[in-house]
Structures are given as C-alpha cells and as structure tokens.
Amino acid sequence: MSERRTIFPGWRLPLLLLAPQLLLTALFFLWPAAGAIEASLMRGDPFGLSARFVGLDNFTELFTDPLYLAAVGRTLLFCGAVSLLSLGLALVLAVLADSAIRGRAFYRTALIWPYAVAPVIAAVVWILLLHPQIGALPPLLSRLGIVWDYRLDGTQAMITVILASAWKQVSYNFIFFLAGLQSIPAAIVEAARMDGAGPLRRFWTILFPLLAPTTGFLVTVNIAYSAFETFGTIEALTQGGPAQATQTLVVKVYRDGVVNLDLGASSAQSVVLMAGVMLLTLLQFRLLRRRGDAI
Amino acid sequence: MTGGRGLLVHAMLALGAALFLLPVWLVFCAATQDVGAINRGEIALLPRRDGLSIFGDVLFGSGPAGADRPVWPMLALSFAMALAIAAGKIVVSVLSAYAVAFFRFPLRMVCFWVIFATLMLPVEVRIIPTFEVVAGLGLINSFGGLVVPLLASATATLLFRQAFLAVPDELMEAARMDGAGPWRFLTDILIPTSAANIAALFVILFVYGWNQYLWPLLVATHPAQETIVVGIVKMIGTESATEWNRVMAAAMLALLPPVLVVLAMQRWFVKGLTDGEK
Missing domain, CATH: 1.10.3720.10 (MetI-like)
Incomplete structure (x- = not known):
C-alpha cells in the first residue's frame, strides 16, 4: 500500500472523520453479515417461537437439495452467458469506435448513455421486444416457425433474461475497453x-493481449453484475419462472427469505453468496494489482 | 484506411448504436399508442401525436378522481x-x-x-x-x-x-x-x-x-x-x-x-x- 510522505499529526480528528463511515459499515454491513452467519447456524421451530443451534445442518441440507444445486448451475450458466455476450459485443464495438476516424465522439456518446438504464427499465424494453402478446419480435419468429412464449417455455425465458441483462451491461464494458484501447501507444499498432x-491479425497479436488486464478486471465485474444486479431485470421479466427456470441464486434468496419466510435456509444461502462475493472481490484486486496499480 | 473498410466500420457502428437507440425509440412510440392497439400486438414505428398526452396522464394521474396513481x-x-x-x-x-x-x-x-x-x-x-x-x-x-x-x-x-x-x-x-x-x-x-x-x-x-x-x-x-x-x-x-402504454410511458x-x-x-x-x- 502506498503512503504519503507529508501528513498531519494527531489521532482524534482522523477518527472523528472516519466515524460516519465506520458507524454505517458496522450497523448496515458487519452487524447484518454477522446476523446472517448466526441465523444460518440456527433452526426455528415450525411456530417461529424459538430457535436452536444446529451447526452446519442448514448448509448440508442446502448442498444436498437438488433445487439449490440446480439454481447454482443455472446461475453459472446465466452469468457465463451474460458476461460473454456483453463483453464480446462491447469489445467489437470498442475496437470499431477506436478505429473510426470521423464521428468517434458521436459513436461514443451513442454507446455510453445506456449505462444509465436501470435493470428494471432494461426489462421493460425487452418486454416490448419479446413479450408474446405485445412484443415486436414474436410475430417475426412465428413466421420462422418458432412459437415464442417466454412465460411458458423455460429455455426461452432464460434467453430473454440473458439478452435483457447483457444489453444493459454492454455500455459499461464499452467504456472500459475503449479507454484501454486508447491507452495503447499508436506507435505499436x-x-x-x-x-x-x-x-484481424493486429487485433489478436497486439490489441487483445495488451487489453488482457482490462478484460480480466471486466470479467470479475461482469460476473458480479450478472449474479447480483440483475435481480430487478429477472423480477420484472419472469419472477424467476416459469417453474424456476430463471431463478438465479439472488432471486432464490429473495423468494425463500422474503416471500416464503424460510429464514434459516435463506440465511445459509446469504452466507454462501457472501463467500462468493468475497472470492470475486479478492480476485478483482489481484487483477488490479497486476495492472500495476497500488492499492 | 481504405474507403471500403471505413464504410464498413461506420455501418457496423451505426448498427451497434441502433441496437440501443431503436428499442428505446419503440418504447417511446408504444407509449403513445392506445391501449387496445398495443394489446393486439400492433407495433408503432412512429409516435402518435394525439397520444403524447399519455405522458401528462401518467405524470399527474388520470381517470375519474385520479383513479390511476400519478407517477x-x-x-x-x-x-x-x-x-x-x-x-x-x-x-x-x-x-x-x-x-x-x-x-x-x-x-x-x-x-x-x-x-x-x-x-x-x-x-x-x-x-x-x-x-x-x-x-x-x-x-x-x-x-x-x-x-x-x-x-x-x-x-x-x-x-x-x-x-x-x-x-x-x-x-x-x-x-x-x-x-x-x-x-x-x-x-x-x-x-x-x-x-x-x-x-x-x-x-x-x-x-x-x-x-x-x-x-x-x-x-x-x-x-x-x-x-x-x-x-x-x-x-x-x-x-x-396491464395497461402497457402507461407502463411504457x-x-x-x-x-x-x-x-x-x-x-x-x-x-x-x-x-x-x-x-x-x-
């Protein structure tokens, strides 16, 4: 960790300055996290009157529950597809925008604004494109002989939430890829x-390898995005249905905990998710450090 | 860069920009449609001018005694x-x-x-x-x-x-x-x-x-x-x-x-x- 040479003396003022941040963190992050860990080790009676310590029973149950394991697999598929799609498209667009001599500023603006689109609004946009009754595309699909109804067909539902989630994330990736490309010295190219x-050869032998640190960083960001921030998109489009076909882990925590009030199972799921985020964050910082930046 | 390749770059970038602008344009047009047309699955590629009042309706509430909650x-x-x-x-x-x-x-x-x-x-x-x-x-x-x-x-x-x-x-x-x-x-x-x-x-x-x-x-x-x-x-x-035109607005x-x-x-x-x- 890098440090400043010149500093102010004293320790009361800095602690005072840190107090709001520390208080917020303790109250709304550490305390609830500890609560989740505690609840994940307990089990309530059917009437919710008392809870007893059950050790790791909730976790054993979780990892032997075929429904949970299916949700894990589904989440991996979903995250992989969303990340691959949004990273791939963003990279192509960034390389094109970087090579365009005229109109670069225009294209940049045209591809940056979707950053501001809320996950829920992305869902509304894709309802208008893919909804079996009001959507613009299903009539075209039916001409190709495809019966399209993501409310009934699990695979189509998965495709719909993947498209909507990836669509929203392209501009974020585009911003980073473009910045990465612009920092590559023109002389090398x-x-x-x-x-x-x-x-094509220039791309694979020069640009792509030089972009590797940016790509690595974006992969972790995209996995975190598709795992957590797509909750609104999925809720607005499919509520995890039909028949749990689009129920990712975060949707499942919400359904089990808030809707069905199964606190022990939901807390155990929360703890597993926390471990997941921790792993991702550490990975992200390793990648950042490799980029040569001091943290 | 040769002229042909430059053109191709621009065409692909325009396609990329349209991938984001066009759906939002469709949302805007759909908002101005009447609720019957949108429910029949009719797609509007242009906004209906007399449908623009939907934005006022959605903002401040419409229907008898503001039956639809204003946003x-x-x-x-x-x-x-x-x-x-x-x-x-x-x-x-x-x-x-x-x-x-x-x-x-x-x-x-x-x-x-x-x-x-x-x-x-x-x-x-x-x-x-x-x-x-x-x-x-x-x-x-x-x-x-x-x-x-x-x-x-x-x-x-x-x-x-x-x-x-x-x-x-x-x-x-x-x-x-x-x-x-x-x-x-x-x-x-x-x-x-x-x-x-x-x-x-x-x-x-x-x-x-x-x-x-x-x-x-x-x-x-x-x-x-x-x-x-x-x-x-x-x-x-x-x-x-669902009143889809209101949702789109x-x-x-x-x-x-x-x-x-x-x-x-x-x-x-x-x-x-x-x-x-x-």
Whole structure:
C-alpha cells in the first residue's frame, strides 16, 4: 500500500472523520453479515417461537437439495452467458469506435448513455421486444416457425433474461475497453501495420493481449453484475419462472427469505453468496494489482 | 484506411448504436399508442401525436378522481433519493479518505479493511438481516431508511484516497507554512482540487441511487414511499390487466433523468469511471 510522505499529526480528528463511515459499515454491513452467519447456524421451530443451534445442518441440507444445486448451475450458466455476450459485443464495438476516424465522439456518446438504464427499465424494453402478446419480435419468429412464449417455455425465458441483462451491461464494458484501447501507444499498432499485419491479425497479436488486464478486471465485474444486479431485470421479466427456470441464486434468496419466510435456509444461502462475493472481490484486486496499480 | 473498410466500420457502428437507440425509440412510440392497439400486438414505428398526452396522464394521474396513481411523486422521491445517496456517499467517503491518506493513527489499517469489507457485502446477499437492523431502528417506510443504509461506499473511499495520495507534498507544505490547519486544508485546497473526481463520482452514484430496486422494494411497503423503479414493476403486476402504454410511458420518464445526467457530464464521468478502477 502506498503512503504519503507529508501528513498531519494527531489521532482524534482522523477518527472523528472516519466515524460516519465506520458507524454505517458496522450497523448496515458487519452487524447484518454477522446476523446472517448466526441465523444460518440456527433452526426455528415450525411456530417461529424459538430457535436452536444446529451447526452446519442448514448448509448440508442446502448442498444436498437438488433445487439449490440446480439454481447454482443455472446461475453459472446465466452469468457465463451474460458476461460473454456483453463483453464480446462491447469489445467489437470498442475496437470499431477506436478505429473510426470521423464521428468517434458521436459513436461514443451513442454507446455510453445506456449505462444509465436501470435493470428494471432494461426489462421493460425487452418486454416490448419479446413479450408474446405485445412484443415486436414474436410475430417475426412465428413466421420462422418458432412459437415464442417466454412465460411458458423455460429455455426461452432464460434467453430473454440473458439478452435483457447483457444489453444493459454492454455500455459499461464499452467504456472500459475503449479507454484501454486508447491507452495503447499508436506507435505499436503502426509498427505492426508497417510489417504488413492485417486488422484481424493486429487485433489478436497486439490489441487483445495488451487489453488482457482490462478484460480480466471486466470479467470479475461482469460476473458480479450478472449474479447480483440483475435481480430487478429477472423480477420484472419472469419472477424467476416459469417453474424456476430463471431463478438465479439472488432471486432464490429473495423468494425463500422474503416471500416464503424460510429464514434459516435463506440465511445459509446469504452466507454462501457472501463467500462468493468475497472470492470475486479478492480476485478483482489481484487483477488490479497486476495492472500495476497500488492499492 | 481504405474507403471500403471505413464504410464498413461506420455501418457496423451505426448498427451497434441502433441496437440501443431503436428499442428505446419503440418504447417511446408504444407509449403513445392506445391501449387496445398495443394489446393486439400492433407495433408503432412512429409516435402518435394525439397520444403524447399519455405522458401528462401518467405524470399527474388520470381517470375519474385520479383513479390511476400519478407517477410524479415517485419521480420526485427517486430524484430526492438519488441526490441524497450521491451527496451523502461523497461526503462520507471524502472525510474517511482524507483521514486514511493524511493521518497516521492507531488501528488505521483495521479501519481501512473494515471499509473495504463493504465491497464484499452488497445488499443482495444480506437482504433479511439488514432489513431487521433497519426495522429495529424504526426506519421502515421512511426516507432515512431508504437512503442511510446505502451510504457507506468503499469504491468512493478508495477513489478519493487514490486522488489524495497523488496530491503533491509541496502543496501541503505550502499550506502548513501559511498556517492552514487540517480542516482548512481540506475545505480550501483538497476539495477544490478534487472537483473533477467529485463530479465523476456524482454521476456514477446518482445513477446507482436512481436505479436501486431491491432495497426500496424491501424497505418501503407504503405506496407513498414507492420509487419510480419499484412503481413500474408494480404497474406490470398482473399480466392480464396491464395497461402497457402507461407502463411504457412511465419507463420513458424513469429513463430520462439518469440518462440526462450521464450525457450532460459525460466527459468527467468517463474519466472518473475508468480512473477510479485503477
């Protein structure tokens, strides 16, 4: 961790300055996290009158529950598809925007504004595109012989939530890829061009390897995004249905805990998710450090 | 670059831009359609001029005695919440970043890691216990309950700390020579020199606050405490009776404010976002 040479003396003022942040963190982050861990080790009686310590029973139950394991697999598939789709499209658009000589500012603006679209609004946009009754695309799909109804067909529901979630994330990735491309010295690319390397070859041998730190960082951000922030998109589109076909882990925590009030199971799921985020965050900071930045 | 390839680049970029603009344009057009046409699945590619009044109806309520709830109070609440979250997060993180970067005190690293821990605990993974704490504080259905639990931000603190570490030592020595104490140094020198960072962070945090869904859904059970994002999902509600043109109009109104903030402050926003992650 890097440090300043010049500092102010004293320890009362800095602690006072830190007090609001520490208080908020303790009250709304650490205390609830501890609460979740405690609740995950307890089980209430059917009447909710008392709870007793059951050790890791909730976790054993969780990891032997085929419904939970199915949700884990589904979440992995969902995160992988959303990340791959939004990263791939963003990378293509960033490379194109970087190579456009005229109109670069226009394209940048045209691709940046979707950053502000809420996950729930992304769902509304995709309802208008894919809803079996009011959507713009299902009539075209039916001409191809595809009966489209994501409210009844689990696979189609999964495709719908993946498209809506990836659509919303493209602009975030685009901003980072474009910044990454613009920090690559033009001389390197120019030298390759002089050696007769075509645009595709230049991309795979120079741009893509030099973008690796940005890509690595974005992969972790996209996994975290698709795992957690897509809750609104999925709730507005499918509520996790039909028949749990789009129930990712976060939707399941919400359904089990808030809707069905199964606190022990929900807390155990929360703790598993916390472990997941912790792993992702640590990975992210390792990648950041590799980018040569001091944390 | 040859002319043909340049053209291809532009065509593909235009296609990319259309992939985002066109669906939102369709949402705008659908809002102006009458409810019967939209339910029959008729797609409008142009807005109906006499349908534009839907935005007034949705904003201020329509039907006998305002049978449809107006959305302007939801927009006002979303706006107040986004502003309060952005301003609050900035104040809290500037103060703590200042403490961590410019002072040495016992348990400094412990404090740093405690702040860092917030990165690992998004609200989605601690839904019920956080709700219980907020309920215990009597903050359910209050503006404070909506805003305060979201105020701690490790990202903003790390960003400001990074910016503060880059402040030249000479600047601080000069300030001390002139007799400026730590508080004067913060308000007169550090905050003005960090204006660009603050502007960038404001955009990111405003969008973050405006787009919140899960937390407002949990903490505000009273209709008067509904944000626009929560309100829209409720409007979609039961499929059979959904007035889709109203949903589309409300979605347009909910989309506009954060998009305008991003567009207006684009330059700072892009720089701040990509610098912040470094």
